Amino acid sequence: xxxxxxxxxxxxNPEPFIAAGxxxxxxxxxxxxxxxxxxxxxxxxxxxxxxxxxxxx
Numbered sequence: 001x002x003x004x005x006x007x008x009x010x011x012x013n014p015e016p017f018i019a020a021g022x023x024x025x026x027x028x029x030x031x032x033x034x035x036x037x038x039x040x041x042x043x044x045x046x047x048x049x050x051x052x053x054x055x056x057x
Contacts, residue, residue, distance in 0.1 A: 006053035
């Protein structure tokens with residue numbers, strides 16, 4: 001919660017868009033960012049994701 005002040009954040013894998021030739025950084029309304037997660041071994045890794053935050057007001 002300390003890292004996110006949004007009510008909902010949709011998270012998409014950008015790989016299908018990149019494979020189709022789309023520059024994910026140019027998708028309007030979405031943020032292309034590195035997101036911290038854990039791999040299968042529990043090690044912290046950073047992966048590329050598309051993020052769409054929403055505030056419910």
